[in-house]
Amino acid sequence: MSTNDTTDPIEAVRAKLEDEIPDDLVVSRVAYEGPELVIYTETPREFAERDGLIRRLASTLRKRITVRPASGTQLNPAEAKPKILDLIPEEAGITNLQFYPATGEVLIEAEKPGLVIGRRASTLREITQEVGWTPDVLRTPPMESSTVDNVRNFLMQERDDRRDFLERVGQRIHREQTGETDWVRVTTLGCCREVGRASFVLSTPETRVLIDCGDKPGAEGEVPYLQVPEANPIADLDAVVLTHAHLDHSALLPLLFKYGYDGPVYTTEPTRDLMGLLQLDYLDVAAKEGRTPPYESEMVREELKHTITLDYGDVTDIAPDIKLTFHNAGHILGSAVAHFHIGDGFHNVVFSGDIHYDDTRLFNGASNDFPRVESLVMESTYGRRDDYQTDQADSERKLIELIQETYDRDGKVVIPAFAVGRSQELMLVLEEAMREGKLPTMPIYLDGMIREATAIHTAYPEFLRDGLRDRILHEDQNPFLAEQFQQVDGGQEMREEVAGGEPCIILSTSGMVTGGPIMSWLELLGSDEENQLIFVGYQAQGTLGRRIQSGRREIPFSDRGGRSEQLTLRFDVESVSGFSGHADRNGLENFVGTMNPRPEEIICVHGDEASTDQLSSGLYQKYDVRTYAPRNLETFRFD
Structure with a gap:
């Protein structure tokens, strides 16, 4: 700064x-x-x-x-x-x-x-x-x-x-404005016509704010375009805003401190904790895979020290000419839609981050109740014309049927799951199914960071869906404490015991099969036809999860000696939609359609080329608003 x-x-x-x-x-x-x-x-x-x-x-x-x-x-x-x-x-x-x-x-x-x-x-x-x-x-x-x-x-x-840091930030926020706010610009540094490396610069004559700074799953080395003039000097950015903790939005944020940034990071309290957990694991995985991490763990501590947490609905000055308000995004714990009020009523820009429009078991649906919004930068992950997810109740029935079939043939179910969000949603579904007798009670093993991420959820019940929050806070019925949930804390030896034991369910990171403990489960369970792999989350292009989901059964594998070999998968592979943390095409359209007033222009990002193009076209035709599906490194000026 x-x-x-x-x-x-x-x-x-x-x-x-x-x-x-x-x-x-x-x-x-x-x-x-x-x-x-x-x-x-x-x-x-x-x-x-x-x-x-x-x-x-x-x-x-x-x-x-x-x-x-x-x-x-x-x-x-x-x-x-x-x-x-x-x-x-x-x-x-x-x-x-x-x-x-x-x-x-x-x-x-x-x-x-x-x-x-x-x-x-x-x-x-x-x-x-x-x-x-x-x-x-x-x-x-x-x-x-x-x-x-x-x-x-x-x-x-x-x-x-x-x-001392907060006093310095306070002086900068409340300094005298040097001139009139007569333009606003948004520059795309990543996640345009692709999923991953989310990053944007919001600029005014007075202020520069960076929104998100993530990596790209399955594409090592593809990072946001932080070297461009709009983002530099990084040390002089006024603020950084993080919409949520998933690594495709947060992984490279500590890099800013390596480049000399010394200012605030605005996010919600749960996101602060989750980003620290995921970023340290990101460094750990890079080291285990023999890659040079992009920053040291000390930079994560610097980032945490510079974090200022905000609650949903708090209107907060972050610069002389910008007020920020977070709203619930319904995506993962603490995820936020970021509303920027610029100048004295000059312009309002909303960054959706990742959103889920409808209520889920875990969260209330995304909020779109803004007093004003002229420009909306919107995710498009499921923006294709035919991207309609199965109704959640139908998805749960299908998942339970698949698990029952596998149990009946004495097999084991392994579910690649993101540690944050989908794992907790699944835990609620499985706990209820076993409690109500829809599934036989069996062990549910949590591998990777899932248990720790779940513990963070229980620390912030006020961010959970109303009914679930009440169960945890007022009824002493915390479903996450059910006895069938067991942490895999014995490493490979315990995994081998589980693989050779009774029927069970395994929730394991990583959710897109890009490394981590899921690779051990593929090796231990993949060769037996009675077992089953079930995908419940989005598999990005270029990831091993996408290739397996698309039918590939011969996959590259490194044994514990570091030797590369081919692994043949013989177990059943199924996909169950409806558990994604992202809105489907319907949800995305409804998010816009129920806004009052609607934005004047919508910039469709965070989706592959077909998704961004088709959502952009669909929103234009349905709501008669200006829409764009930009490439990376485009700048939009609003005045």
Whole structure:
């Protein structure tokens, strides 16, 4: 980030504040920390007593506001801890309580954070009134997650550095705008007429924002065009926005920090955790396959340190002329549709990321309720005229029938699955089928990162579908904890035991058969005709999964000695549509058709050439809007 811009005079904000607040409230310091305005006060208890004051100030100043105690105004931690515990109901299940004097915050981690917060945040106000500390409340994951623990611990250790970083970002966001916003440009750096390496630059006269930075599945070395002038200098980008954690959107984001970027990464909280998990695994797989990773794990830590998380619906300043709002995309945990409001009502651009329009077992369907949108950059994965997925109920019936047939012949079912999204959807289907007697109860083995990704899902139930969230939060019926789910944690030896044992189901990464533990299952189970391979997710062109799905049965294989050989697959291979995290052609059309108002132009991306062309043509004919199916490195100007 460039640092030689003039900054917004904070004193003017402070003067406005002092005009608005009662005389008995003392403001000792005011600072921007990222998009938030932080008020440090020597009278934190009195601030807490004024119910509604902060909401009124936020509305008047049109800023997100946090109040923190000035140093020395709180009780010391030894006195404060028992008072806090007295105020919080025991059934909240507090698992961690830590004090951070530098920021005046107390971290409270609990199994039921709602009981810590209280009705309309009443308990939080009581805590501040009693002890002077500002509570920061986190949920304890119902399933232990090393990723969630590691990310939280790392960010706690970096709290002081992060505050310096956030102040620097805040100054840059709230600097004086140098001129009028009279144009907007979007440049495509990847994922046009292809699936993968998603990346775009959104530019105004004042600001440059990078949206996503992914790899291309099955195509090593094909990366976004980060070297072009529109993206450079990378160090001077104002912000990076990540729509979701899948590697075709997130894999190469840490590379930006290797190239000197030192600014914010905006995403949702679950996406932050999942991207760290998937990126570290990406490096691990590259090392195991003898490839040189594009960056070191230290860059992943830098990325995490620079992440600013936003909730769905929060309107957030990310530059003097741009406000960002995330909306649920229905694709995977934490996935977001990114809405950019540019200038003072000048132009609105929406990047769909990957979307699923209808509700699934796991998520509510994608939101398309925007106050305004003139331009839509939209995924087209299933954009062909005949890309209609089977109804989900029919898909579930077919899957259950295939598993039953395999069980009856004493075989085993292996399902290549993405660790994030499809695996959890399948787990819900299989758990219910066994609980209701539609399938015999049998072990369901989770191989690769699936169990860890599932644990992250349980840490953020508020991002799950309404009914599922209620089951986990209020009914103590967490389907992901069913006893038939077993982690493959014994490596190849355990896989060999499973392969030689009783009928079972195996969910294994990678979802497109591009490496990872699925290769061992092909070797162990592929030669027996009684077994079955079932594809439930999209198989991109160029991947081994696509070749097997298309009928290839002789596949290249490297044994554990590193020797290359051919492996002959003799088991049944089936595909069941309807489980994809992407909207089908119907869903894509409905996403646009139910928007009110509709966009003036739609840029169709993230699909092969036929998908982008056919969706572009179909949307033009059906809704009479301008549509494009661009190539990589095209720039669109809106004014």
